[in-house]
Amino acid sequence: MKLRGLYAITDSHLLDGKLLEYVEAALQGGVTLLQYRDKSSDEARRLREAEALRDLCERYNTRLIINDDAELAARLNVGVHLGQTDGPLTPARALLGSRAIIGSTCHAQLELAEQAAKEGASYVAFGRFFNSNTKPGAPTCSLELLDQARQQLHLPICAIGGITLDNAAPLVAHGVDLLAVVHGLFGAQSAAEVTRRARAFNELLKV
Ligand SMILES: Cc1ncc(COP(=O)(O)OP(=O)(O)O)c(N)n1
Numbered sequence: 001m002k003l004r005g006l007y008a009i010t011d012s013h014l015l016d017g018k019l020l021e022y023v024e025a026a027l028q029g030g031v032t033l034l035q036y037r038d039k040s041s042d043e044a045r046r047l048r049e050a051e052a053l054r055d056l057c058e059r060y061n062t063r064l065i066i067n068d069d070a071e072l073a074a075r076l077n078v079g080v081h082l083g084q085t086d087g088p089l090t091p092a093r094a095l096l097g098s099r100a101i102i103g104s105t106c107h108a109q110l111e112l113a114e115q116a117a118k119e120g121a122s123y124v125a126f127g128r129f130f131n132s133n134t135k136p137g138a139p140t141c142s143l144e145l146l147d148q149a150r151q152q153l154h155l156p157i158c159a160i161g162g163i164t165l166d167n168a169a170p171l172v173a174h175g176v177d178l179l180a181v182v183h184g185l186f187g188a189q190s191a192a193e194v195t196r197r198a199r200a201f202n203e204l205l206k207v
Pocket residue numbers: 007035037067068081082083084085086103104105125126158160180
């Protein structure tokens with residue numbers, strides 16, 4: 001499977017009371033990867049929501065990724081996204097198997113991406129590129145780094161952080177395969193607007 005397109009990421013606060021409605025709206029517009037990102041410690045709710053998202057993703061042929069939690073990903077037989085403090089990649093690959101999608105946060109550091117590639121990452125994520133409502137304190141990353149990454153890496157490249165329909169085009173021009181978006185997608189006033197935005201993000205990637 002070619003990892004290119006919109007990478008939708010959920011947010012428990014933003015999607016409170018409308019998680020499945022807004023996620024399904026995004027899936028209708030086209031989502032390559034959906035990440036379940038919930039920073040709470042309510043294990044029962046996390047399992048319930050992740051199972052519901054897995055079932056929804058199956059209907060739309062979208063791959064589900066669990067943020068931070070390789071054990072939960074293994075339980076649901078889906079992928080995982082690991083940051084630099086979320087545990088090592090090699091055991092996660094052993095746990096999830098060779099076909100699982102495993103992503104790695106690399107901030108603005110090519111060395112981290114080279115290391116992730118060696119350890120079996122499926123894609124590498126750089127960011128943040130713009131001001132982010134969801135994670136304002138994340139370290140910043142430049143478009144120039146994307147040029148270097150495109151030359152040196154043979155993995156799909158994901159960009160994250162403050163991405164909207166108005167600022168995403170340069171990221172694609174600099175070689176990004178996956179646009180990872182929270183607010184720029186799910187911050188919409190209606191489900192219909194989420195679908196419209198998802199379609200528009202995918203149009204940007206059709207180059
Ligand atoms: C696609 C993608 N890229 C980066 C991140 C950030 O991961 P991390 O640094 O572990 O931060 P948290 O999201 O866990 O707060 C991500 N989740 N997804």
